Amino acid sequence: MSTADIGRLQVIPAIQGSTWGRVKVLASRDIEKARSVAHQLGIERTVGSYEALLEDPEVDAVYIPLPNTLHAEWTIRAAAAGKAVLCEKPLATSASDAARQIEACANHGVSLMEAFMxxxxxxxxxxxxxxxxxxxxxxxxxxxxxxxxxxxxxxxxxxxxxxxxxxxxxxxxxxxxxxxxxxxxxxxxxxxxxxxxxxxxxxxxxxxxxxxxxxxxxxxxxxxxxxxxxxxxxxxxxxxxxxxxxxxxxxxxxxxxxxxxxxxxxxxxxxxxxxxxxxQYRLMADAFAESVLNRRPVPLPxxxxxxxxxxxxxxxxxxxxxxxxxx
Incomplete structure (x- = not known):
């Protein structure tokens, strides 16, 4: 989700170089920027909204490096769409929001992990x-x-x-x-x-x-x-x-x-x-992806x-x- 620098420079290349992860879709509200970044990084597809990403049946999990105030909202929406979530730190902007994220992911049976690489x-x-x-x-x-x-x-x-x-x-x-x-x-x-x-x-x-x-x-x-x-x-x-x-x-x-x-x-x-x-980003990506694929608890709860x-x-x-x- 998004073309944030942390994703573009660190996490996306790490996932692409990992054993268990693949980057299938890049979502951004600025579709031209998404296409440019996707071309640079060799990502197959782009979509012009986060909603479209969550509706994609080929997507098993999403990485959320959005501004901190959006972490809770999009984690909860991703969980409702059945997607596992790797959420950039901090998990939320308050403990109450973090608790809502955890509850939503538990209720929908999907994994949630904070990206403390x-x-x-x-x-x-x-x-x-x-x-x-x-x-x-x-x-x-x-x-x-x-x-x-x-x-x-x-x-x-x-x-x-x-x-x-x-x-x-x-x-x-x-x-x-x-x-x-x-x-x-x-x-x-x-x-x-x-x-x-x-x-x-x-x-x-x-x-x-x-x-x-x-x-x-x-x-x-x-x-x-x-x-x-x-x-x-x-x-x-x-x-x-x-x-x-x-x-x-x-x-x-x-x-x-x-x-x-x-x-x-x-x-x-x-x-x-x-x-x-x-x-460490690649190790984090593999640990998260392997847990999701094998339906095991994530290593950093x-x-x-x-x-x-x-x-x-x-x-x-x-x-x-x-x-x-x-x-």
Missing amino acids: YRFHPQTRRVQELIASGVIGQVREVRAHLSVNIMRALDPSNIRYDSRLGGGARLDMGCYSVSVARMAFGSEPRRVLGRMQSDPKLGIDISTAGLLEFPQGIALISCSFATDGGDIYTVVGTDGYIEVPRGIIPGYGTRAAEGLVIVVDPDGNRREERIEPAN PEDGLNNMKVLDALARSLANNTSEPV
């Missing part, structure tokens, strides 16, 4: 293995940061600047930082305290930070449209820590990207683990996306009220 890179699996092994002891703190300076050259057409479409750093990038913290702790936070810098002209948060209180410890998450602070997370335990310098985006483009995981013990001894190159949205909702309340908020 980083969860499928071998480097993420290695981090999970290291945490489970106890090599750093008990996890007590997580620090997760993601930023890309898109404010340097304002593009009026960029939906990330539009609050009416679910723009802002919290939803666009903060969803990753929250996801990393929840994954590392293996539990859900109880309270959230947030702070932000906003752009009054755009009406969005451009830099946001949050302190998340988990049963076992705390997480400091941050995200920004205004800095090039990078992509890094650190999992701190009672007996050392794990650092992942490119935790969400090991590499750009469609090529396979190598991962790097650094383990540091209490004495400061540092061990670097190079992780085999992988295209939609309830994970719902729980992520509950934290992002609490963060929004904290930013609005200048208070610590329960999740």
